[in-house]
Every structure is written in C-alpha cells, then in structure tokens.
Amino acid sequence: MQRRQVFRVLVAASAAFAACAALPAAAQTHYPNKPITLVVPFPAGGTTDIVARIVADKLGQQLGQAVVVDNRGGAGGSIGTAYLAKAAPDGYTLGIATASTHGINPAVYPRLSYDATKDFTTITNLASVPNVMSIHPSVKATDMKSFIALAHSQPNKLAYGSAGNGSVSHMMGELFKMSSKTELLHVPYKGVGPALNDALAGQVQVLFDNLPSSLPFIEGGKLRALAVAAPKRVAALPNVPTFAELGLPEVNDAAWFGLIAPANLPADLQGKLNAAAIKVLALPEVKAKLEKLGATPVGNSPAQFAAQIKSEVAKNKRVAVAAKISLD
Structure with missing residues (x-):
C-alpha cells in the first residue's frame, strides 16, 4: 500500500514538473509577448520616420504589444540597416526599408556591410510617395x-x-x-x-x-x-x-517605405506580421495620415515586396555603372 502511494506521488510530481517545464516553451510560441523594436535607419522627423511612427502605433494595437521606434541614422541609412541585419530573427526587431537602403546603397557602396536581397525577411511594402x-x-x-x-x-x-x-x-x-x-x-x-x-x-x-x-x-x-x-x-x-x-x-518609380525583419524569420511570424500590417494600412485614420504626406498605402505580399527590392537593386546598379557613381 505504501509503495502504491509513493508511486502515485512520484507520478503526480513528475507530471507537475513536466507541466511547469512546458510553460516557458508555450509562452514562446505566443508571439508577441513583449514589446517590438522598429529600427528606422534615418533621424527622427524625416519622411521615413513619420511613416514608421504612423504605422508603429496601430501595428502595436493589432499585435497586442507596443512597437517602439528606434532611430539609428547615418551613412544614407546603412548604419541602422546593418544593425537590423545582425539582429535575432525572432520577430522582436523589425525595420524600415527604403529605396535608399535597399535600392541605391547596394548599387553605389562597393563595401556595403549588408546584402539587401539576402540579409532580410520581407514583410510588406507599407507606402509609396511620388x-x-x-x-x-x-x-x-x-x-x-x-x-x-x-x-x-x-x-x-x-x-x-x-x-x-x-x-x-x-x-x-x-x-x-x-x-x-x-x-x-x-x-x-x-x-x-x-x-x-x-x-x-x-x-x-x-x-x-x-x-x-x-x-x-x-x-x-x-x-x-x-x-x-x-x-x-x-x-x-x-x-x-x-x-x-x-x-x-x-x-516612373515612386519612393517607398517597407517593413522588413532579419533573414530567417519563421514563416508563421512573417505571415502574422504581414496580415497585421495590411490591416493597419486599411484603417481610415492611417490612410488619412499617409495621404496627408502625399503617400499611398500599398500592403503587398512578402514575395511581391522581395521582387520589388530585387528589381530596385538591379535598376540602380545599371544607373550607377552608366553614371560612374561609386561611394566609399
């Protein structure tokens, strides 16, 4: 009898331990469970920063966690973009890509510290500005x-x-x-x-x-x-x-501002962020704020945005070669 009771206690304790051990893993599967950082690779106050802040506020509401803008300007957006490329692909560090950071810089800086088409996960093009x-x-x-x-x-x-x-x-x-x-x-x-x-x-x-x-x-x-x-x-x-x-x-290409993450972001997080961003861009108040800037909401798929970046890099490389533009 005593052996049975001891056995039952041990089984119950083992089950309780397993349940407790599983809690952190379960918590990790719920994204997001802490604030998200949005890296803007330009100083505060510019068009990139304004677009980012318009989207960040509502994106945080959609995801249930604050999206905090982190301005890391310098070198035509290269400093902040390189920082993003090295961040963990866990969905808690996102960034803004622009025609400068993901179109022009790869074409004119021969020693750029990131690869615009390989070092990032595309989420969506947020807005275009004529x-x-x-x-x-x-x-x-x-x-x-x-x-x-x-x-x-x-x-x-x-x-x-x-x-x-x-x-x-x-x-x-x-x-x-x-x-x-x-x-x-x-x-x-x-x-x-x-x-x-x-x-x-x-x-x-x-x-x-x-x-x-x-x-x-x-x-x-x-x-x-x-x-x-x-x-x-x-x-x-x-x-x-x-x-x-x-x-x-x-x-005829307009300027654009897109949402990206470090390379190898899990597909489920990429999909969740894309869906949330598209919902944000459909909000009347977001549309109104963007249109006040002369911007048009876009909200395309990750694949479409990736193709756009690839095309932008190729176009600017042609221009840079023809015009002999190369910067250190």
Whole structure:
C-alpha cells in the first residue's frame, strides 16, 4: 500500500514538473509577448520616420504589444540597416526599408556591410510617395517636351540639384538623363533642404525631389512641375502627367517605405506580421495620415515586396555603372 502511494506521488510530481517545464516553451510560441523594436535607419522627423511612427502605433494595437521606434541614422541609412541585419530573427526587431537602403546603397557602396536581397525577411511594402521633377519658372519650357528640346540645345547648361551623391534625387536625375538622352549638370547638396532653397532661388534650374517637400512651392507657383513618378496622376496636381505618360517609364518609380525583419524569420511570424500590417494600412485614420504626406498605402505580399527590392537593386546598379557613381 505504501509503495502504491509513493508511486502515485512520484507520478503526480513528475507530471507537475513536466507541466511547469512546458510553460516557458508555450509562452514562446505566443508571439508577441513583449514589446517590438522598429529600427528606422534615418533621424527622427524625416519622411521615413513619420511613416514608421504612423504605422508603429496601430501595428502595436493589432499585435497586442507596443512597437517602439528606434532611430539609428547615418551613412544614407546603412548604419541602422546593418544593425537590423545582425539582429535575432525572432520577430522582436523589425525595420524600415527604403529605396535608399535597399535600392541605391547596394548599387553605389562597393563595401556595403549588408546584402539587401539576402540579409532580410520581407514583410510588406507599407507606402509609396511620388517623386517629382520641377523647374524654376525662369526656364523657358512649359512642359516636358519643350524642356527636353531645350536641354538638347544646351548640353550641360541646365543644372539639377540633388540631396547629395548617391541620394534618391541624384539617381533619379541620372536615370532621367539616360532615358531622355539629355545632358544636365549635377549639383549635389547636403540634404534636400539646401537643394530646394537653391532651386527656388534659380541657382539650379531643375530639381528632383519627393513630392511632399516640393508640393507647397509648386502650388505657390515658385516651381513648375513637369512630371511625377507615380502609378497615376497625383490628386494635388491633376494636370501634371506621370513620367510613364510622357514615354519615360524608367523614371516612373515612386519612393517607398517597407517593413522588413532579419533573414530567417519563421514563416508563421512573417505571415502574422504581414496580415497585421495590411490591416493597419486599411484603417481610415492611417490612410488619412499617409495621404496627408502625399503617400499611398500599398500592403503587398512578402514575395511581391522581395521582387520589388530585387528589381530596385538591379535598376540602380545599371544607373550607377552608366553614371560612374561609386561611394566609399
């Protein structure tokens, strides 16, 4: 009798121990069970940061845990992106990919510390923002056709400003030159602000820029928009055609901001994050905030986003080789 009681006690204790031991494992299968860090590879206040914060707040609500933005700017977004690449693929460190970090940097930095197509798990492209080509009102051109004709007649006499060597605006300018077979003089600045100021003053005649920063000056008549890079015409500029409409489809890619994670993120977490992000992008308040920036919610599949990044890298490598752009 005593042996039976001892045996029962031992069995019960063993079962209790097994149940307790299983608790941490069970807790780990419930994702997320702690706050998530969202790495933004640019300083606070810029378009990338604004888009990230709009999405982070609602994404946290969808997942049931806070999504905390961590700004790690520097080197055109390379520092924060490299940090993300080395993080654990457990779903608790995510990041924002942009046309700069996952399109241009791989093309212009020969010693980049990450591989844009191999070191990350794609989740979804969150939003796209139109780019715009505008000219100073003093330029004697009223549309793209007359501008190209003017540029052909004056090789390297018309100057375009960019946010710096290897920036989105620089690559867009070089791609425009290749597509239109024109010769424009490139004037790099330390950021889009100084470039915009000189374009407004007429010190440079042409500006390639994200639409949100140039739009107030276009609407005020201080700049003349010739074309937008977007899937369709922008509601704020209904009379301005897209580059595709003008026969320059290669220049028609908008800026974009996507959600990524380190490589080898488990497929179930990738799917859960994709579904949550798409729900966030469908929220009326999120749409309204993004549209106020001139941005359009996207929300595609991980595979579609991965293909987009691969295409972006290939395009920018062609431009970098043709324009002989290589940065240390």
